[in-house]
Every structure is written in C-alpha cells, then in structure tokens.
Amino acid sequence: MAKKSNTKAKQDTKPEQDAKAEQDAKAEIEPDKKQKIPVLKVRTKTKRTFRRAGQVFNHEVQVIRVDALSEEQVEAIQTEPMLMVDAGFIEA
16 A cells, blocks of 8 residues: 555646746746836935835835725826836836
C-alpha cells in the first residue's frame, strides 16, 4: 500500500509542475512585458488634510490603485474640486 500512496503523491505534484513550467515558458517568451495597474495620483490643493471617499489626503501625492476603490469612490475623488487628481499606471 505504501507504493500506491507514494504514486498518488507524485500524481498530485504533476499539475503543479506543469503550471510552473508554463509560467516559466511565458516569462521567457515575454520577459519585458509588465502588467500595468491603473492608479490615481491624488493630493490636496491646499496644505490642509482633506477626506473624501473614505480616504485621507494631504499636500503630498498619494498613489491609490483603482482596483482598491469602488466606482463611486473613484468618481467622488475625481470630481472633488479640492483635490488634484491624475490618472495613470504603475508597472508590476
């Protein structure tokens, strides 16, 4: 019975090995291709702290991933006249 158990363990690792090999192959084909993540770069127009959409902003630029916000939060931040907002991307 020990051999059957051992064989089963080898079969379980095969899909993991295949997935790893596939990822390695993709990395070799596209080594310079990086994922771009949409972000908002936000700061206040004044030096005072300001809150909007559950976030706290100040005069220093904050980079917030768009996928971490709801559509309503993104809209509230982008349309707020007290904030300076630039949409952009970061590479991951």
